[in-house]
Amino acid sequence: MSNLITKYFPFFTDREVPHTVSARPDTGLYSAKLGIWLFLASEVMLFGGLFSAYIFLRIGSEPGYWPAGLLNVPVGTMNTAILIVSSITVVMAWAALKMRQLGKYRLYMLVTILCGLIFLTVKLSYEWPAKFNHFGVFIKKEAASKYEDFLGNKHLQEAGQNPRWEISGHLLDAPKGSHYAHQAEHNAEHFGHETGRHDAVTPAEDDYVIQLDAVNANPSDKDNDRPHFWPVPMSTKLAVISAADVESASVFAPRHSTYFATYFLITGLHGLHVLGGILVFLYLWLPFPGGTKLYKTNPEHLANRVEIAGLFWHFVDLVWIFVFPIFYLL
Amino acid sequence: MSASHSHSPAPQDASHDNHGAHDQAAEAAHIAAHLGAYIKVGVGLLVLTGITVGLSYVDFGSRSMNIIVGMIVATIKASMVAAIFMHLKGEKMTIWRFLIMTGIFAMGLFFLTFLAHSDPITGTSYSTH
Amino acid sequence: MSTIATADVGHHGGTEPHGDHHHHELGFWQKYVFSTDHKVIGLQYGITGLSFLFFGFLLMLVMRWQLANPGAAVPVVGAFLRSVFGETVMTDAGALTAAGYNVFGAMHGTIMVFFGVVPVAVAGFGNYVVPLQIGAPDMAFPKLNMASFWCFFTSCVIMTGSFFVKGSAAKSGWTAYPPLAGIADLEGGSLWLNGQTIWLIAMVFNITGSLLGSINFITTIIQLRAPGLTWMRLPFFVWAQFVTAFLLVLAFPPLEAAGFMQLTDRVLGTSFFMPTGLMVGQTVAQTWSGGGSPILWQHLFWFLAHPEVYVLILPAIGIVSEIVANNTRKPLYGYKAMVYSVFTLGFLSFIVWAHHMYMTGMGAKVAAFFQVTTIMISVPSVILLTALLLSLWGGSIRFNTPMLFATAFLPMFGIGGLTGIPLAFNAVDLFLHDTYYVIAHFHYVVAPGTIFGLFAGVYFWYPKVTGRKMSEFLGKVHFWGSLVFINGLFFPMFLQGMAGVHRRWYDGGVTYEQLAGPVLHWNKVMTASAGLLALFQLVFIFNFFTSWRIGKKVGRNPWDATTLDWDTPTPPPHGNFEKPVEVFRGPYEYSVPGHPTDFHPQSQRD
C-alpha cells in the first residue's frame, strides 16, 4: 500500500532535504519553523489589510452610520475564553510530546480540538443566524423628523452623541416585492403567537413594519445611550415606516453596512482559519503516518509538527484578541 | 542580514539528529519547568479578557479615548500570547528580523491610509467627519 | 584564455551520465507533471509563463492594430478572432469592439504582470537556479513547491476561461479600480460567471501560489546554503530573489484581502469600495448600502503593486548581474553596495505606493511624504545601475547573445527609471498621469528592461537545462531585431504622452484630433514596430525548440562560470550534486591574478 502511494503520488513522501527535523546549527532553526513564521508574517499583512480597511471605513463613516452594541457580548466573551483555553492546551500538548508523554498529548490535543469546534459551532449556528433574522432600515435624513419617536435625535444631540438614522428589530411586514417578504411573514406569525396581536401586517403595500429593538423603542432613554453587557430584550412596540422614507434596508448581513461587511468578512476569514487549524490538529491527533503514528519512529518530528500547528493556532487566537473588542465592544 | 559567518561545514544530512538522548532529557526538564508559566499566562489572559469587557463600559471621555484604552489592553494580551505561547521571547534573531520588518510595514499600512484620509485637499473630502 | 578553459571542460567531462542511480525510476506523471523537483517545477513555471507572455503580446498586437487603424478589420486573423472571442470582443467584420478593447487591455496587463513576468522571472528562474546556486539538493519544502505551481496553474485555467463566459473577460484594467470594477459585467449576467468576478477568483489563486512559493524561497536561501556559502558569498541573483520573495510575502496579502472585499462587493452586495449615492446610469444604485471608499482599494492595490514593480525588475537585475560578471570576466563592481542597495530598495518600496494616487486629491502633507520617499527610492536604483555599468569598464567583454541582451538591458532600464523621476513630483504627475508617458515609462522598465533580462537568462541557462547551446546566429538576429523595434514601439509613447494623449483611448486619439493631431501619425510607426517585433520573436521560438535537438552540445560549464550552478552535471539530476559541495570563495572570482585559469569556481579549494 505505502509502496503504491510512493509510486503514484511521490509528493506524499518526503524528499531528502536537510533540516526538516534537526536545526541548522548557524540559524538554530529547523526549516518548518522558519516557514511557519514567514507564513504568519504574511498573515499579519493579510489581517493588517483587513484591519486597515476597518480603520479607514470607520473613520470615514458618516456620524450615525457605524453601529455599536449590536453583537452579543456575553457570547463573544465566552468564545474568547474558549480560544484562550485552547491556546493553553495546545502548548501543553506540545510540551507533553517534548517530555515524551503520548497519553497527555492525546488528551490535551482532544481538548484543543473540542474548543475549536465549540467556537465554530457557536459562531455559525448561533451568532451569525441570529443576525440574519435581524432587520434594519436607514431613514433618509430629510424624513428623519417623522420618525423622531424611534430615533431620538433631539435627545442624542443634547447628550452630545452621534445621531441615529437606523430603526431596527424584527421585520414583520415588508413592502410588496421585497425579497424579505418570506422572512417577514414568518416573523409576523411568531409575533402573533407570542403576543396574540394581529396588527403586525398593514394593508398598505409600501410599508415596513418592524418590531422594535429596545434602543428604538425608547430612544430618548439615557439608559440606551451606551451599549449593555447583557442583550436587552426586544420591545413589543411596532414601527410602521413608509418605503419612500427609507435610504437602505437590509437584514444584518454583509450588505447591511460597512460595519457588518467588515464584521462578516473578518470573522468569516478568521473562522476559516479556525477550521483549517482543527483539520490539521485532527490529522496530528489521529493515527495517520504523519500523525500519532510518527511518534513511534520519530517523536521529535511529531513534536515539531505540533509546534508548527500550535504557532498557527496561537496566531488565530491573537487575531481574535483584536477582533473581539473592535466589533463587540468599542 | 548575516545569520551566519561561520565557515564550519553545516551538517547536510537529514537523518542527522543533533538531539542525543542526553539533550532530549535536558530539554524535557527545561520544558517541564515552564508548564506553570503557561498556565499562569493563560489565566492572565482570561482575566484581561474580563478587564477588556469591563473597561468598555467605562467612559474615558471620548470615543477615541475608549478605543485607545481597549487597544492597549488587546495589545498587552497579544504580546503575552506571542512572547510566551509562541515562544517569541528568546526566539532566534532570524525570525525577529523579519517580524520587525513586518511590524513596520503593517504599521505603515495603517498609518499612511489614515494620513491620506485625514489630510485631503480642501473641498475634495468625500465624507463628513 | 580559451585553451585553459577547454582544458577545464575536459576535466569535468562532456555530457555526463545521469547521476540518479540511487533514486528509483519515476514514471512520466511523477517526473514531469506532479513533480516535486525544483527543476521540473521551474521549467513548468517558465514554460507556462513564456506562453502567457506570448499570448499577452498577441492581445496587445490586436490593440495596436486598432489604435493605428481605428475600426478596421484585423487583417488575416480577424474572422478567426471573431470565432474564438465572440461577439462582445470582435465585430462580425473582424474588427475589435470598444468592449473588446477594454477586455484585451485589462487582460494584457494582468497576464503580462501576474501570469507572465512573475512566473518566469521569480518562479521559473528562481526555482531552477537558486537551489543550484546555493548548493542545495532541492527547495526546503518540495511538496509546498508543487502546491504553489498547481495553485498558479489553477489560476491560469480560471483566468483564461474567463474569456469564454458571457460578456467575455474583465474590462476594468489590471488595476481593477472600483466603483467601475464593482459594477462591471453584472448587468444581465450571472453573479459568479462573469469577467470581473472570475478575474478576482483567479487572482486569489494566483496570489496564494505566489505566497507559498516565496515562503519556500526565503526558507531555502536561509536554511539550505552549502557549507561555506556565507551571505556575502551569495551570487547577486540569489540576493535579488531573496528580496523579491520578501516583497511578495509581505505586499501581496493586503491585495488578497482587497480581492476578497471586491469579491463580496460584487456577489454579496457589501460596500467596501462602493461610495454613498453611487450613480449607475441615471439612478442611484440600490444594490449597495454605500459608505465605502474607492480610494481604499487604491491604497490596498498600490500597497502591493508598487513593490510588485520591483518584483518585476529585481530578478532581471539579478540575471543581468550574473551575465555581466561572467562575460566581462571581472568581479561585479561594488557587490556589497549592490546588496545593501537591493535591501534599501526593498524596504523603501513599501512606503512609496501613493505616488500612483496623486490624482485622488491627497493633501499637501501626504503628497510631500510620498514625493520624498519616491525620490529616495531612485537612489538605490541608480546605485544598482551604476554598479553594473561600471562593471563593464575595462573588461574584455565577450559579446555572446546573453551578454548582448544583458548589455542592452542597462540603458533601457536607465531610460525607464529616469523617466520615472518626473512622475515622482506631484505637480508634474498631475499632467502626465494616465497618459502614454506613464505607459512608456513603465514599459521601458519591464519590456526592453525585464523582458530583455529574461531573454538573457534563457540564452544563458539553456545549456544547463538541455546540455546544448542555442544558436548564436539566430540569437543575434533575435537581439538586433528586438532592440530596434522595441524602441520603435515604445519611444514614440513619450512624445504622445507629453502631448497629452490618454492611455485608454480606444481609437488612438482620433476623437481628440484637436489635441492629439500632431502626434497621431506615431500610431502607425508604433504599430508597424510591434508587428516587426513579433516577427523577430518567431526567430526566438524557432531557436528555442530546434536547439533542444540540434544545438551545439556543451559540457557542464560552457561559459567558464564560477558559481555553483555550473558545478552540477548537465542536465542536473534529481538531487542536483553528485557529492556534497563546499564553498571556499566569493561568487565572482574572475581573472584573479596568479590563478591559472581566468575564473576560480566557488567550490574549488584552491
Ligand code: HEM
Ligand atoms: C527609478 C525610480 C522610479 C520612479 C521614481 C518611478 C515613479 C513612478 C510614478 C510616480 C508612477 C505613477 C505615474 C502615474 O500613474 O501618474 C509610476 C508608474 C509606474 N511605474 Fe514607475 N518609477 C520608477 C521605477 C519603476 C520600475 C523599476 C518599474 C517596474 C519594473 C516601474 C513600473 C511602473 C509601473 C508598472 C507604473 C504604472 C502602473 C499603472 O498605472 O498601470 N517603475 N512610476
Ligand SMILES: [Cu+2]
Ligand atoms: Cu510605483
